[in-house]
Amino acid sequence: MRVEQIAVFLENKSGRLAEITGILAENEINIRALSVADTADFGILRLIVNKVDLARKVLKENGFTVGKTNVIAVEVPDQAGGLAGVLKTVETEGLNVEYMYAFVNKTGENAVLIFRFDEMDKAIQSLQKAGLTLLSGEQVCAL
């Protein structure tokens, strides 16, 4: 139950994000979710897209440093306390979150939480045991 995510290195200079989204658009790649982690000197763009390998290839061809990693997508009802419930499980199971971000699906009924844990296998087991819904890559892109 892993979802492939691509990460792109960004120097802090103007226009880089626009350039990346432009390249993806030209190649008809759809972005399902994204987040940017930024420091004083650089940023890391994380993307979940419908065509992971193509996205990686075209960005590389355009000179970007691109990495592929696995994340976990957890679906929760889009209502108050949705995220809190998941994080409670994360805490009681002693899982270490490297980072997370979220988006709401088109119907607006559910929210999807994207997690990067340091121990992915343990996290998958724990979250499933707690009865949470984990989505596959195809499911995320089909939303």
Add this chain to the structure above:
Amino acid sequence: MNMMRVEEIETLPRTGLESIQLQRLQRLVHRVYETVAPYRVKMDAAGVKPDDIQSLADLKKLPFTTKDDLRDNYPFGLFTVPMDDVVRVHASSGTTGKPTVVGYTRGDIEMWASVMARALSMAGVTKGDMIHNAYGYGLFTGGLGAHYGAEYLGATVIPVSGGNTKRQITIMRDFGSTVLLATPSYALNLADAMIDVGVHPEELKLRVGIHGAEPWSENMREEVERKLGIRAVDIYGLSEVIGPGVAMECLETDRGMHILEDHFLPEIVDPDTFEPLPYGESGELVFTTLTKEAFPIIRYRTKDLSRLIVEPCKCGRTLVRMEKVTGRTDDMLIIRGVNVFPSQVEHVLMGIKGVEPHYQIEVNREGNLDTMAVLVEVSDQVFSDEVKVLENLTKKIQVEIKDLLGVTCKVKLVEPRTIKRSEGKAQRVIDNRTL
């Protein structure tokens, strides 16, 4: 007020000085040929024997010594005396990670102190002075070299070394320092810090500043003089020759530093053909030590560009003067008084797994201090989706550069292929300092 000392040897007619130099050179060449295999091998290869040195003009028959020779014989291979007779070593950074090591006998330390004392005298320093020595103490020759010279002269030395600028100002005011020994950039840093702590230069007894170990311009000299209300003079030295005290500006000169020629024999050679050039022409400065015991050096190519002025100086000294160093024949940088070779940075980067050897060094002067930034391209191997991984990488590079070079730098990760690849040699250094 104590009388300033001008040594008799400094005012000899040139012919008198040259005959002393020749005697010392002949003795030196015999000694290194007999005691140091690497010198003997090089001289044999060049087909020159010690007895071939019949005049100072014969100096050009001898092979040059370079930093590579020092590295090849690291650490003590070029010493001419047993280690039992070596009482001290100093080291400066080499081109590829190994430092350049130099050694001194008790006699060398005494000679060094005497030349440094003579250098201080040229700047009007006497035994009545209170010397604030802000050069770094340690492997670097600056601190201890200046210290021993000041003591030899009989002055009072404050071995304050570098750092803790506010305390330095307090000491300078309370102890009544009259002479400041510091890199020119640190002198300006002190001047600015004085404004911050509300100490006015008029509250100080400072009279003269002796500044060296890094390049500085006439503009910078004016700034030091104006901000600290002192005379600022230039000093030259390098550890391979001895350390500070190789050449020094007197108070009367219109240009150039007097070389302590009875101990250090200078030449200027064409940087391309290595042929000796006549007085007045610009080229690479080459030194032969005439009196050193543990680590004499023959025709050491300094890679510093300068010019020799033989016309007598207003001060009465007949010692030849070298003009302020105008540049380098190699890519060495001097950052806050520390020698930095781009190849050393490359050496560090190559040692870190996954880091590409595409880098650039950016040097700036912020306020009065030099800053160095190393730009490193982020390759697929080192890239991560986690911020902490990349931050650990920059920290690791920073720590390793600091360990090797002794210079704190900023490491900036950049996108691949953003560092310009020029045809042939990459431009490794962008030096934005206006010196």
